[in-house]
Amino acid sequence: MSMHIEVVYAxxxxxxxxxxxxxxxxxxxxxxxxxxxxQRLPPLEPGCFGVWGRAVTPKTRLRDQDRVxxxxxxxxxxxxxxxxxxxxxxx
Numbered sequence: 001m002s003m004h005i006e007v008v009y010a011x012x013x014x015x016x017x018x019x020x021x022x023x024x025x026x027x028x029x030x031x032x033x034x035x036x037x038x039q040r041l042p043p044l045e046p047g048c049f050g051v052w053g054r055a056v057t058p059k060t061r062l063r064d065q066d067r068v069x070x071x072x073x074x075x076x077x078x079x080x081x082x083x084x085x086x087x088x089x090x091x
Contacts, residue, residue, distance in 0.1 A: 001024065002021040002022060002024075003022050003024060003026065003064040003065075003066070004019070004021060004064055004065055005019075005020045005021075005026070005031050005062055005064075005065075005066055005067075005068060006019055006020070007031050007034075007035040007067075007068045007070070008067060008068070008069050008070070009037055009072075010072075011072075016037055016040070016041070018035040018036065018037060020034050022034060022062070025061060026061070026062050027058065027059050027060060027061055028049050028051065028057070028059070028060045028062065028068055029058035029059065031066075031068045032058070032070060035068075037070060041070070048071040049068060049069065049070060049071065050068075050069040050071060051067065051068055051069070052066065052067055052069075053069070
């Protein structure tokens with residue numbers, strides 16, 4: 001029996017989505033490699049993956065119907081952005 005896994009990656013202007021059938025015991029890294037997205041996307045940071053919105057390691061085992069999310073690097077520090085916004089609001 002195989003597991004149905006979805007691998008997703010969002011760019012600012014488009015989203016990539018790949019549906020896979022993987023054997024039981026497959027990991028996040030197995031799914032990402034099987035999706036082929038690593039070859040089509042810009043270089044990814046190691047360990048920047050999630051399953052249903054929760055950060056996971058590449059060795060995390062998947063369950064049927066899981067959605068593997070590949071995360072991009074942040075372009076700005078969220079704390080710094082909030083500080084700047086608060087400073088502007090005070091002006």
